[in-house]
Amino acid sequence: DAKTTQPNSMESNEEEPVHLPCNHSTISGTDYIHWYRQLPSQGPEYVIHGLTSNVNNRMASLAIAEDRKSSTLILHRATLRDAAVYYCILGRAARQLTFGSGTQLTVLP
């Protein structure tokens, strides 16, 4: 599976936007970009996914670079409940998810 690189940690102030970057320079044409998050003591939770175009849903937006070698998860207004580990994962169709270390997001009140 192609590898992703994310910062170990990021901080944000509450009610401000957060941009979580992910580099995936070896992405293949059939790899989707998935974002999951894991709140403390919980199972992973789907956030968003995309292939080539930018995507929006009620939780977040996903901005994908034109060459697909990087992407950014955007939380438009961070809340304390958004404090979690965010994982950027490449994958295809029904295959399993390969989790890396992710980015620990701290939201400051």
Next chain:
Amino acid sequence: EPEVTQTPSHQVTQMGQEVILRCVPISNHLYFYWYRQILGQKVEFLVSFYNNEISEKSEIFDDQFSVERPDGSNFTLKIRSTKLEDSAMYFCASKEREAPDTQYFGPGTRLTVL
């Protein structure tokens, strides 16, 4: 909203004992997964299951592990003879179809092997 459930939430067992971890996936889902997360480490894939058979498994999923979907609703993970290093959170996940859709994760079972 439908959710994946897992029981028990916490299982304590003695080394060498068999344990069965249970999951009830979302009812119309066809793909099922087990993952585990040792404390402080990454979430690791164990096995995927589709059409009543294993579709993929990792190196962790050795002969001590087995999965079953005994009755069309439950999805179980059995560890035949537990080792200390099997202590971890075990997460079940399910997915509706082959398309790159959401995997829905359960809350996990914490397994402690003494």
